Amino acid sequence: MSLFAEFHVPSEDFALSSTLGRLPDLVVEIDRVAAADELLTPYFWISDVDLDEFEAAAGADPSIEDLRRLDDFESASLYRATWTENVDTMVYASTQAGATILEAKGQRGVWNIRIRFDDREPLESFQEYAHRFDITYDLVKLYETEHPRTGSQYGLTEKQHAALDTAWEMGYFEEPRETTLDEVADELDITRQSLSQRLRRGHHALVASTIRVTPLAAEKA
Structure with a gap:
């Protein structure tokens, strides 16, 4: 735990x-x-x-x-x-x-x-x-x-969770992107700089709580 x-x-x-x-x-x-x-x-x-x-x-x-x-x-x-x-x-x-x-x-x-x-x-x-x-x-x-199912359990703050979730819903992480950083920031009613920092810190928290602590699965033949 x-x-x-x-x-x-x-x-x-x-x-x-x-x-x-x-x-x-x-x-x-x-x-x-x-x-x-x-x-x-x-x-x-x-x-x-x-x-x-x-x-x-x-x-x-x-x-x-x-x-x-x-x-x-x-x-x-x-x-x-x-x-x-x-x-x-x-x-x-x-x-x-x-x-x-x-x-x-x-x-x-x-x-x-x-x-x-x-x-x-x-x-x-x-x-x-x-x-x-x-x-x-x-x-x-x-x-x-106990169970990693919510944002806080991955080390995310509420603001970081909202930023990542909104960006994902609006297609910011699609290739090609379906929205811009400015549009996501407007949706959240925050500045572009604040959004950028929340996304960056959120990514770091996710990596620290998952990739850095989870052993790599064995590749299937």
């Missing part, structure tokens, strides 16, 4: 604290976190800030190193970095517990984070680790699932 937890965490207990402090309008959204050779590599989107200013601030931020810009997508840019070894943060607490960070958004010194735990044991390990290193967090919501 999977458990989903939503937290509010001060930036000093997660990542990019000095960067978020220097750039109050900056929005950072974690896309995914890769782990290799005991190093954690976050991929994250940044928006609402000048890229040169961001890179200057992030380059001096002690929580990350090896910052690299990978891609640009409309009004957001994708970066990759390496988290420095800092055990007393939410990042390492979740890693040590074997949990998965599904969504993390940082702005104005606070991160909103959603984490999936396989069951209660890793959740308890996470809480023990956070207590041991005095990691500050507010648990906003905790809910559990």
Whole structure:
């Protein structure tokens, strides 16, 4: 039975604290976190800030190193970095517990984070680790699932589920497409940028909850 937890965490207990402090309008959204050779590599989107200013601030931020810009997508840019070894943060607490960070958004010194735990044991390990290193967090919501049949059970928020469902119903994912991003956004009464971000985060949540956790079926002869 999977458990989903939503937290509010001060930036000093997660990542990019000095960067978020220097750039109050900056929005950072974690896309995914890769782990290799005991190093954690976050991929994250940044928006609402000048890229040169961001890179200057992030380059001096002690929580990350090896910052690299990978891609640009409309009004957001994708970066990759390496988290420095800092055990007393939410990042390492979740890693040590074997949990998965599904969504993390940082702005104005606070991160909103959603984490999936396989069951209660890793959740308890996470809480023990956070207590041991005095990691500050507010648990906003905790809910559990048994059967992956609804959007939330795939790690989707209600808004991401609505965006994906509406886009599918309107033929956005058909080839050729039967509608445009602007038309789907109008249907949902949101901006094109908001829709694009919801679709991107929704795709990530689906992959994290299905492809990344489900073994590949054996091919039939």
